[in-house]
Amino acid sequence: MKRFLMIAIGVSVLIFIGLYLYFVEGIYVAFLSEGEITTPFYTADQQFFARDKEGDKAFEIKGVELDSSYGPHRGTDFPIEEEKWQDWFDMINDMGANTIRVSTVMNATFYNALYDYNEARDNPLYLIQGIRVSYDEVNGDENSERMRFYSLLKEDARDVIDIIHGRNLIFTNDQRGSGFYRFDVSPYVIGYLIGDEWNQDMISYLDHTLNEDDTRFNGDYIQTVPEATSFEKLMAALVDDMLRYESNKYRTQRPIAVNSTFVMDPFEYPSHIKQQIGKINHFTMDHLLSTDEHLSGLFASYSYEEWPEEALQFIETDSSRVTIHDYLRELNDAHDMPVIMSSFGYPSETYINQDYNQGDQLIEGLTMFQESGFNGTIIRSFQDVWDRRNLTTAFMYDLQSIHEFSDVLTPNQHYGLIGYRPYREDVLMTMDGDEIDWEDVEMVSETNNNTIKVTRDHGYLYILVNSDAIQLNAPLYFGFDLHPGLGTTSINQIDATLTEPIEFFLGILPGQGGVMRVIENYQASRQQFLERVNGVNPYVELPKAPLGFERFKVAERNPKITEENATSYTYPYTFKDVYPLVLNGEGAETDIYLGEDQVELRIPYGLLNMYDPLKPTVHDDYYTHYGVEPVPIDGFHLSMMTSNGVTTDSVWVPLDPLSGDVAVEEVVKPSYERVKSYWGGEDE
Known part of the structure; x- marks a missing residue:
């Protein structure tokens, strides 16, 4: 009996160690992974393509961003249950969207809900998985790849890959989701999006202060052009590592982008314009080149922001007046890969100083991006987010409790297609x-x-x-x-x-x-x-x-720009x-x-x-x-x-x-129906 117990304990320990190495540490043996590399989604000819049983089809992204917060519950508490996620997935699908975006690792409940939802449907919702940067860990180093934020970003990227393949166990995860990720949602994942709104000072430090002699990168999957910046080299190394990791471990690849904003666009502006709009950096995904081993392709991604008219005039110098439409067309033409607008939105009338109708603005934006040649747009966001802050109002409140009440003075709390009304008692x-x-x-x-x-x-x-x-x-x-x-x-x-x-x-x-x-x-x-x-x-x-x-x-x-020599x-x-x-x-x-x-x-x-x-x-x-x-x-x-x-x-x-x-009632805003009509969603 004693011998049997010892054997049972030993076997249990070995099983535990195996599970720990498999799910927590993500250990794998590359030579055991055999077969051709698959690409359920890939990019070519400035388009996304999706593979299915009937062949490859061009795919236009029609998406909304989902946040992990719910009413007075902050996003880092991950309060949303699986049933609520699936209710929202139904609403998103009925609206005519085909894609959801999350900007960071969600808790396991989200991926479980997505798996169950899609497995039961012929028209699934696809996912663009974001990887958030830990700006609290930004520190200087003579070698960019030894910087703490980059090490964490690399770890998070590998975690994300294991998560979407249903092979991860995260006990605790500061500011990100955790849980037992056991469902493989990778067939529904379009690609990965690195970063959200980048710290411009950090990028400037990489590009100008480090002043690396050689900014070329030559990886197995990604290389850079000779004129690449230090930041572009760093991102190339990260993308290369992600492709290698997913290729070797899961024999698959999917498109990857580093998210950007207009203030990082590839265009040149006069110095007096750059100083006022805060343009100190350039970034373009086209400085990252694919090798023959890279099959899934890359894409470019931008978050929408208001851009001064004075700056637009320098995009087309032979034009008397350049509009934001012209700028977007030039931005799309500046890339040899598909471009998406990964985040754009406007507050609804629940924001006290709203000048325009949210639905009108969203439809105008969706039309403008499509006419400018973008391969897709993601609306920010599906739900209102009470714990978002804004520079012009954040000083007014206790930021530790800002998520507990709705504030009509903070515009980015009201970007959702659905909102909340708090109950007083019942x-x-x-x-x-x-x-x-x-x-x-x-x-x-x-x-x-x-x-x-x-x-x-x-x-x-x-x-x-x-x-x-x-x-x-x-x-x-x-x-x-x-x-x-x-x-x-x-x-x-x-x-x-x-x-x-x-x-x-x-x-x-x-x-x-x-x-x-x-x-x-x-x-x-x-x-x-x-x-x-x-x-x-x-x-x-x-x-x-x-x-x-x-x-x-x-x-x-103030959107106005001071003229040169003013x-x-x-x-x-x-x-x-x-x-x-x-x-x-x-x-x-x-x-x-x-x-x-x-x-x-x-x-x-x-x-x-x-x-x-x-x-x-x-x-x-x-x-x-x-x-x-x-x-x-x-x-x-x-x-x-x-x-x-x-x-x-x-x-x-x-x-x-x-x-x-406090309990809240969900309120479907008129803008939801407007987008549903535009995208051709299902009638009730």
Whole structure:
């Protein structure tokens, strides 16, 4: 018996070691891998081709990007279950898309769902698998291939290859997915996409500081042209390693690209243009050449970004006016391989400062890329992503909790074709004059003439007032006092004086909407961007007394370029008034319902300078602290004023903390149906 136990334990240990080496370490013996190299997808003649039983067919990519986040759950927690993935795959397929893109390693649940979904269908969804760069590991070294970020990128690339072939086990994976990857989804993988938005300083360091004497690379599968840069040489080595690894281990290859952006395009610009658009690097996939061993081919990939008209004029010097259409055609013609737009999108109307219709913009873009000769386009993204940040608003919030609430001031949170509405308990708040969603909310004030209720969820602060002083077609005003030490009792816009100081003043104006104003020394974007807007340091030129109210503003990039030899400087940012809240609109995007004797409104937390709405905390005084410092609050004072001079006494409204976990309802945006119609998706 003892001998039997020893043998059993020994066999178990050997099995465990074998499984560990096979799935975790990815050990393989090259000479045991026999047979011809297969290419389920390949590129030729500036096109993608897919192989199937009926032969090779040209393949145009119609795709959407999927993120691992879901509503208030951050992407790195990988909260989405297999059933939800498959529901989304159905919606994507019904929309007429044939491809999904993920920008990094997902958890095993995603690949399991994709495998099960595709195995049960005749028209599968294909995958472009991204490989994300670890910028936290960027460090200098005299040899680019010894740089830490490159070593990790190489490891991640091999992990990705094993994952899509169903041969990997990852216990923990910082910022990336993990799990037991046991399903082979490789028949559905079009290719690999390295990188997303590259760190331009890092590339410049490689190309200019290292200044390697020999930037040529001669691999088994990839070589470089003599004029290749150090970064292009490094990417050639990575692509060569990926091709070797997948060829030797799995006897297959698939197309690979290094993602790029317009700021890395292969074109030349005058120095004054380059300085202002931040163009310090060039990259082109055409500097990577295939050897006879490379059968699957390469492709070029770009993420879309707004490009100044002044820069476009230098693409075709013989043309009087060059448009973005001309630029895209030139960009496509600059490559001898297929080119795709791997990421492009626009915010929907849930973003407060949206100028155009999301559906119109997407259709215009899809048409433009196709007419420019691109071999496919990927929309960013299928779902809204609450934990995305933007340079112009990130300073306003606690970035550790930004994923827990929706922010209407951050445009790239609203790129999805579907969005989310957070529940308050089990209620969805709608500004429609129907008080059914207020039944469980207690009054904060009740008099003979009016009643006030206030509640909130993970997106907005809600207020309901019933008062005989409210008139349907007359202006109405609200004052908010959130900071315990700031504010004024005088309102210059309506010549009124309040009992409590306020920092925010909302005017509900028929025909305009809800215009939010803020006291001058509590304008968040001023202290952060004033010097980048007009050259004035906000701590040198302080807001002057008496302090009044001004429109709430956000900063945005200034698209204008200073002309060569100009005597004035064009600053990189401008201030823009936040658009009015929607008054008596239609559907879920209505912010204010104004009726006779009643008003119902919702205020985005960003318009009240809330740093973390859930705790809650607000911004402290910018001019006694440097930058944004949070200060906790347990409530605020609320005042209401009418156009005929009726002013309510200031009401204290307590604010309790909110839980970080909240249910959401998915909302299919009109842009989904627009894209579905354009791509010829299935009717319901």
